[in-house]
Amino acid sequence: MSVVSIVKCGDYEQKRIDRAVKESLSLIGGLDRVVKAGQKVLLKVNMLNADPPEKAVTTHPALLRSVIRAVKEVKGEVIVGEAPGIAYKDIEKAWHVTGLKKAAKEEGAKVINFHKVERIDNSQNKQVPVLHLAGEVLGSDVVISLPKLKTHNFTLFTGAIKNLYGCIPGFHKKELHRLVPRPEDFARLMIDIFAVIKPDLAIMDGVVGMEGDGPAAGPPRKIGVVLASQDLVALDAVASHIIGYAPFDIDITRVAAERGLGEGKLEKIEIKGAPLSEAKIEGYQLASSINTLLNKVPGFVLFAFRHLAPWVLKIKPVIDKDRCTKCEECIGHCPTEAMKMGKDCPIIDNKRCIKCFCCQEFCLERAVGIKYNWLAKRFQI
Ligand code: SF4
Ligand code: SF4
Incomplete structure (x- = not known):
């Protein structure tokens, strides 16, 4: 049975978030089940653009610090990476403004911009028969998705799986939006990407998320949780339910579950930590449906x-x-x-x-x- 941990965490005070991340991992069996000593561990943050942490657009640097500490404790070699869709000249600014580079460097992790492109045959998908994915991601021993819990005006919700869209280097992302304009087809593409990368784990920053016009223009909203799971479909199902969606309203979750890549039905997911009924928040402003x-x-x-x-x-x-x-x-x-x-x-x-x-x-x-x-x-x- 898929397991998702929910740990309450009221703010980004470093000691509190360290504890929350540790507990979320221990509840799903411990990080040493996922990472072995000496393995190259890629942490895929969500760094959409150059917004400061308080705008809740990007993964919070305090959560990144906690995860780096946890990976180092089990002696993994940490690399923090991203390929935001912004112009190459602005990526350095984004690393700086989001506080992610400072956090990574101070914790002794390497920071990279994905730029190596690997072509992956995807001929079962007529719209996108070839995927261009980051070689740095595919070459890692362990991939951990670190999403921010947000609404999304195109996909309704963005979480552990959608965060992988940033594993497409450079402007290929833009081209894909043109090729795949319907949200459900876009979900199928996202699941093609997910099936190739197959992340080992996701730890979600749901302490302060975004509501309304996500993923970048909505207001921040306190949710007060850190979630972790080795089943990214289950994690997204739980996270979307917490903010008020039925999990299968989200095309990405539904398509992933249909393809057998994880569990999307809440009744078949084991929740550890805070009960789902306590984590659920009322009156969350959803994205346009x-x-x-x-x-x-x-x-x-x-x-x-x-x-x-x-x-x-x-x-x-x-x-x-x-x-x-x-x-x-x-x-x-x-x-x-x-x-x-x-x-x-x-x-x-x-x-x-x-x-x-x-x-x-x-x-x-x-x-x-x-x-x-x-x-x-x-x-x-
Ligand atoms: S709408 Fe925004 S992104 Fe576009 S030109 Fe104006 S400020 Fe720049
Ligand atoms: S296609 Fe429309 S919604 Fe998309 S970026 Fe262009 S103007 Fe904006």
């Missing part, structure tokens, strides 16, 4: 809506020109080249826009919002 709806609409109907009667169901990114600094980050990340700079801020060609919300994800000024018409609002629940 418009993408769930779009999954259920047949392709030809969607085509008709988008091209013949786009006013029927409208959800679109909008730019707040007063906040925009014209940095062009969003333009660089738009996978369909739907954006170009206007007089005061970028202009979006709604015919080309696939509603991936990468523009919102990468705007550090929080100048990209989402606009819904009345029908779209109705389905947002």
